[in-house]
Amino acid sequence: MGEQRVVVIGAGVGGLAAAVDLARAGRAVTVVERGDAPGGKMRRVPVAGLGVDAGPTVFTMRWVFDGLLGDAGTRLEDHLELHTPERLARHGWEDGSRLDLWADRERSAAAIEAFADAQNAQGYLDFCDRSADVYATLRDSFIDAQRPNPVSLVGRVGLHRLPAMFRIQPFKSLWSVLGEHFTDPRLRQLFGRYATYVGSSPLSAPATLMLVAHVEQDGVWLLRGGMHALARALASVGESLGVSFRYGASAARIETSGGAVTGVTLAGGEQLPADRVVFNGDASALGRGLLGEAVRRATRPVAAPRRSLSAVTWCVVGRPGGFPLDFHNVFFGRDYPAEFRAIFSERDITETPTVYLCAQDRGPWPAEGGDGAGERMLLLVNAPADGDRGGISDAQLAALQGRTTAFLARCGLSLELGGADCRVTRPQDFEALFPASGGALYGRASHGPLASFARPPARSRVRGLYLAGGSAHPGAGVPMAALSGRLAARALINDD
Secondary structure, three states: OOOOEEEEEOOEHHHHHHHHHHHHOOOEEEEEEOOOOOEOOOOEEEEOOEEEEOOOOOEOOHHHHHHHHHHOOOOHHHOOOEEOOOEEEEEEEOOOOEEEEEOOHHHHHHHHHHHOOHHHHHHHHHHHHHHHHHHHHHHHHHHOOOOOOHHHHHHHHOHHHHHHHHHOOOOOEHHHHHHHHOOOHHHHHHHHHHHHHHOOOOOOOEHHHHHHHHHHHHOOEEEOOOHHHHHHHHHHHHHHOOOEEEEOOOEEEEEEEOOEEEEEEEOOOOEEEOOEEEEOOOOHHHHOOOOOHHHHHHOOOOOHHHEOOEEEEEEEEEOOEEOOOOOEEEEEOOOHHHHHHHHHOOOOOOOOOOEEEEEOOOOOOOOOOOOOOOEEEEEEEEEOOOOOOOOOOHHHHHHHHHHHHHHHHHOOEEOOOOOOOEEEEOHHHHHHHOOOOOOOOOOEOOOOOOHHHOOOOOEOOOEOEEEOOOOOOOOOOHHHHHHHHHHHHHHHHHHO
């Protein structure tokens, strides 16, 4: 029997992780990617002659990548230059108040006491302990395991840890649990934002998402060259193991025979024989028949009301003034719940949405453009995932830009949006980049206690077809998507 041939569709982080593990296990792996570079959502776009990271900007859960590369016989440090910042993020409000969170939790507690009071500082420390408990309970039993159901999850956790399962309170919302820890509404906003890391509303997301607080306390790193450098590093490791990358190659159809996959047909008609296929795209593309009728039954598409957040992003090269930006910055309006009611109920963007701003030249390395260019920045505002139903019109975008710059000015930051030194991406643009997603950046929204069990597992309903990426288990985010790729590779290997 010859070498098993595997085609990976999509060079996002899930597909890259799967390719590395499969090549290491002796499979002949070909990755087809319709873009001109690896990374998927970890993309980099040119603005004013500079490269701006236009996707994820936070590197956490380093153990995922240490494990992936360690198993491949190399180290993360051999491919990337990493820096551990003291400050996690800077936060600002319209009333002029500011709060920095730090890698050292005692330093954060002291900052919160000065910002609010001693009661809220103690609430923060209690919240950190609680989030660590949630993380310890779910890391091996759910996050780094093939998708369990609620009953099997209890079995994996073990009877001796049932009290811990009770403490994580999966049937409470994150928003309600935050009210148990913080009396200052600004702090409830700040930590409620963790739900948006998986594209969800803090009003509806389960309290288990407080584990994000521990993930950040466990370590946040900056990467020289940005997050896109991680994609390039993983692709390089894959190439060293024999993975073949085909950029500018769009998969048109997954072929089957006798109910099992047999290959992939590219948009130009070229056929790639395959014994197994790993699909690293939005899983809804399969269920909507975009990869052929034969694999439509692989998984069910996510209904539009259950989609996660989309976004409007601005990649800018400019000269900000006033507010002292750090690398990660978040600006909050007055009514945080209204933002999510508008997005998920009214399919709209509220008057003063939260703005995330990544000032990419505020890290430890020299600015990419040198002294003569402006700063590279990514700004993001949450939006409904309606990219396949019209999205945001030019008139709506112009109004949103005006409201956003006025809001930032009230927070103390002067910055121009639009023009030649700005590149905008709307929900309809994300739909074009990631078909069948509607522009949703995180797959299915994590709303309700059972939402995490609704994501498709690595094994699809079609024999020989496996799923990876943020729309599959264990969920969205760079490290989670990488784990999904490893789980897909593990399932494929175990099925042989």
